[in-house]
Amino acid sequence: MVRRIPDPRPRSSLPVEAASFVGRRHELAKIRTLLGNNRLVTLLGVGGVGKTRLALRAAHDLRRAFHDGVYVVNLAGLSDAGLLPQTTAAALGMRDDSPLQPTERLIEQLAERQVLIVLDNCEHLIDDCAMLVDAILCGCPDVRVLATSRTALQIEAECTLPLPPLSVPEAPENPDDPGGIVSAEALLASDAVELFTSRATACYPDFELTEDNAPAVAELCRRLDGIPLALELAAVRIRSLSVRQILDGLSDRYRLLTQGSRTALPRQRTLRSLMDWSYDLLTEEARLLWARVSVFAGSFELDAAEGICPDDALAREDVLDLLAELVDKSVLLRDERDGQARYRLLETIKEYGLNRLRASGELATLRQRHRDWYAGLTAHALTQLEDGEQIEAYHRLRAEQANLRAAFELCTASSDDARLGLRMAADLRHFWIMSGAFSEGRRWLEELLALAPAAPEAVGGLTAAGKLAVLQADVTEGRRLLARARTLATSTGQEMWLAEITHNEGIASLFHGDPATALTHFTESHDAHKKAGNDFGIMVALIQSAAARSLLGETSHALELCEECLEISTRHGDRWCAALAMWTQALLRWHWNEPKRAEALATETLAIKEAFDDRLGMAMAMELIAWVTEQHGQHARAATLLGAVQSAMRSVGATSLFKHLERGHAICEERTRAALGETWQTHVDKGAAMDTESAIDLALRRTAKPVVAHHGARLDDELTGREREIAQLVADGLSNRDIAAKLVISPRTAEKHVEKILTKLGLSSRTQIGVWFATGRQDDPTSSSYSRFHDRHHAVGA
Template identity: 45%
Template sequence: MTAVTTHTSRGRPGGLPAEVTSFVGRRHEVTEVRRLLAASRAVTLTGTGGVGKTRLAVRVGQEVRRAFRDGVWLVELGALDCPDVLADAVAEALEIRDGAGPPLTALTGHLRDKQALIILDNCEHLLDACAVLADTLLRRAPELRILATSRQALGIAGEQSLPVPPLNLPDCRTARTSSLDGFLQSESVRLFAERGRAAHPGFAVTDDNREVVCHIVRRLDGLPLAIELAAVRLRALSAQQLLDRLDDRFRLLSAGRRAVLPRHQTLRALIDWSYALCSHEERLLWQRASVFAGGMDLEAAEAVCSGDGIARQDVVDLVIALVDKCVLIREDHPDGVRYQMLETLRAYGAERLAGPGERAALRERHRGYYRDLAARARAELFGPDQVRWLRRLQAEHANLRTALESGLASRETSAESLSMATDLLYHWITSYYPGEGRGWLERALATAPGPARSPAPLRGRALWAAAWLAIIQADLPAATRLLRESERIGRRLGDASILGYVALFRGMAAMCAGRAPEAIDLYRQALEHHRGTGDPAAAALTLIRLSMAYSFLGRSPEAVRAGQECLELCDAHGEGWHRAYMMTALGMEMWRQGDLTRATELERGSLSFDRSLDDLLGAGVTIEVLAWIAATRGDFQRAARLLGVLRGVWGAVGAPLSGFGHLAGYHEECRERTRAALGEAAYETALRRGAALGPREALAYALGEDPAGVRASRTRPGDGDGAAVLTRREHEIAGLVARGLTNKEIAAALVIAQRTAEGHIEHILAKLGFNSRAQIAVWVGDHARDEQATDGPPNGSPDGSPDGDGGHVNGARARRPAARDADGCDAGGCADGRVTRGGRR
């Protein structure tokens, strides 16, 4: 924030602070606030401290001020402690000098016929008084609008509330491999880069420090205030030194700007302010909720946080109160509501816990809850609730990690982590974590008591679970070692379940080594054990692998019989995951038989289930088969794109296709046929286009849904078949993006503002249905020949429009963005719907 100075425009009154630093990001939020202001007379921006509510409100005020003939006024309430003088403060900010009567009377009298926007900033500590004042003013001044900022909604009639999220964050997993320019598109990175350069002119985000910067902004939750406070430290510290010291973020980020309120000068003071607004019970819940990593649901909060001052039945009301105060963030998931806490607030809550004893007890309750959750999920895995459980485990992944780490911290509790990691086997496989799951199992096996002292069934089960994950990662020596020890335990105990799983996974290892007849014998042994123990999940898994082995040897009737038996078993239990894999295996067999239509139906049915569960490993196997089918049909363009998609899939899941044995040979055959049919250049182009698709677009393409991004990327501008058309300027900028220029370099080359260049690139992404600059580059490369052949229709625009801003979407004339004046209003109207310049109401 900066000091408020009167800011007028073309004779309009008003008081808004002048911007002294750049406004980064928030395009969507600015648009949404303007839309809400057009529909409602009272809008409240809510969010945690430091998220940028005030800056957003002021920016919106500047953009819409032409819509309010009597001005846009900012009323800063952060330093106001007494609700009795609220009306005085508002009157003073609005420069109302009438002191003859009560302030509220003077205020309402002044505003009665005014068309104005009042921004009430920082209402949370005067919530009731602000609500009464706002309601009174809106009732008595029909053309008045109020935009409030608060950590809690005012709760008045007609109010629209908009939660202000932190700035968007980059993905540190891809920070090194993505383009530097693409990395700099993240709002949080851009803010850190700009403020860092202001603090130390020599600072820049580079290839060498981008991963460090990524971790800094993520550790700071994308909170603008925290990022700005951290960037100031670059005067004395390197980015790596700053990251190394963020564990003690409240001490490190303790020197802010002298010109702002004291509570905005340090991160601790800001959160102290939020904490002071909470009741004693709300503070207790805040502290205890800090034990959760990655959020919690209501059941978890009730189980872990109740007791010792919080009754279980009161937890729901306290959660609601903390959501209202923006300490917790509500998130809607397919299977229920979850509550997130920014890492900065979580660290503050953990620091406020009474002492080591309370922390240890809380961690024990947390570990026990998630240990039991994993056990319940395993018990109900093979049944109608399977998808719900697997999704729930995905949502709880960070908490599962925390619980596992807590258990492994002591040898006395390491067996709990061994049991939990084993119970989570299907979670490791159906998510993105086969490598991580194997790591947890091997750590727990190394820490927990060994077979010499305690040949427990748990250890035998954990060993074959780790072996399965090792096979998926194509680490056959490790899998063999693990299975050997598991088998010894199984024989010593006479445990048919352990022996059955050992036979199953030894069969998988044999298939990977090319020994299909041996694998079939082992699968038959495994099936006999699993039928005897009554384990339907193990029987289904064995039948899938048995069917694939029969198919590989050309024994089609036996492959189909095993597949049908598996499908009937799954259907009898209402199970979906094993059924989807069985459909994939039967699709392979139909492909081998030449029934490409039936093969495609089976694979797409399987892939639809994989998408519903976000099972990347299962999706990868299914997309492989769809690529083989496409090549067999002679559709080599599609085959190549699917192979490009698979590059990303196998890299993301950390499991090579060689973990599925004989399938790797089919992949190589498909690749060589496709390359030979297309030629090297066309093959590489199609491969890149497939690799450039995002996860959702890739799955849609594999399913034959033809996403907009793929459709646009394979058509040429102006061909009238539904491609999104770019303006001449957008084509020019797309070409510069393809050459690898940054936004700043594009702006300099075209002699335009950098912000204008950013806006053009956002329009290009939206029109083409893309989400990355890499996709633009591929699109430009694919259409270079067309663009060289023609420079667009007459009148200077690809669609013939005289100003070059026209476009066709789905064959229809696109609606042009309205021209904007210097104040940010559209030529056709402003935030309140009032027509300006272009006409009269």
């Protein structure tokens, strides 16, 4: 063995951390794994997201694995690409005394060395960095590179790791509910909150996170997107402002967040200069698209960008490539939902784009285009919701809710705009119900109807508003709105709407305990829809007619109507009406004293309603399951389900069940009270406190064999029943789409479950879920690969 001569050069150029490092545990583990298997890893992310800090921390953690050291090459201040090799050599402590070209000299001196090079801030020299790194990796087999950039180097050896912002606290579902406020201690689980608190305390030692300021801190972290630089700039303001004042000042965050470190580069001292730097790196067309996509109020798909952003200055056929450029430059984030790519801007980046759009004078025009495009989307979605593409249309509308709200907001500007808004709101009438957004739907409808109360479009708005009111048990108001709708529809000859108005009047009668009158309305509505060839209207009328006939004692006829509805729904690929028909059959079977059949039908209904996230439908299915559960003598489980039903009803703004369910509910409540005594309320409260997923787990009896996790914990303790079920399917090798088909949920729902499983278990891949489930434990998701990586480097250096 050749004895190695000690190298007199410094073994590392890593700077000492001046401030504490916060979070990023999963990313650090991922970097260790990737560097164990790849020679070039590039951290990608928007400016200020913390790429440099993470790279330096990862390099510090890995320094013992590199015999000849870890070196940082900071390129932020380098503007002359021709000096890149010399700058790199200088950072590695190399002499400049060879006649070779700079790159050749660098490779010669690195050829036999085990080194990790951190190449920081590559984006403005991206082509030259790519060529230099490619040359180093080809000529130096034991050198590895950890790069940071806003765009990939795009060379063969590269493995990229997109770096998201820090985790922020989830927004409460109902901000007005004191029970939805998370404690100060719990908020510290968020990396963004921990970073802000740490930096604020450093700037102002008297600052502390308290129960009083916790909601404002959480909202501040959300508004700043968890971007570390923005959080640190905001923390500096604690010297002179309260958290609430900082939050209020975010209406102009680029003026507020301006007091960075004096030792930082100029572009890192203020948020605006950081955004200017990103903007200047783009082509002119990409800058224009950045400004225009800032009009979106949430994430968006390619078709929306192509439908709204192009004009004479920006060709439609160029939009896809320009979106790709913005993604590559870390301006846009790319997600995937239901097999479709969706793009989004962080709020900080969006606000910068809006300022650019406002300065160009295009903001009003783009907002109108945005509104008109989404008006077209709602019209198309109505057709899909009524014709066999319900789940796809429903989830697209759910994904577009922020954009729909922005479109409605613009529609409240004038009476003419309100007419378009009323058409949109009427087109969404099924969606308001499917999504449980009863109160939101009524709010928009009320605002729009106030602006255009006598317009022809008001008929649809009044009809939709009336139905939503009835379903929220506000029957008197619902009937008043439907009466107005009937008068206006009659005077304007809108026969289609008259059929829907009649149907909704029947629901009001059914809710009011008058099934005979309700049946008359449903029969009339059915005949009108049949004449018009509206199969969706026919199916809904059949379901409600069945409910009315069951209350009139005509059970056999009611079951026949349900079967007729199911036959039509099968032809159309309909799921929504099929679930309603099955639920009605379940209710009938319960009345016929067939509890097992009733439970099977209610369970199937619940599974379909879960795919739509239909809170009202799920509550009605769980109510029936509670009745059957009580009949089986499982009183505690039944009482808990009754509490869960209460919670689900409140979530859609409903105050009580349908009238025809009150007797069964009263019997179930009376019997469970008698069986449980003083503990009855405890079980009900437990159910009311459950989240939707846990309540569904309870109703569907979802269980999975317990699996032992790391540190002796059980997966039962960390995952919900649905998550355990999905973890098993992931372990079996099923894709998200396969899981969705098997469990009758949407691919997006399956994807969200997998993401939660990864987060809860501290894993980074589906493969690791499989290993965890198969072996029952995994002490460190990256331990084996890191050990091989560590051992290989030390073996080379021996």
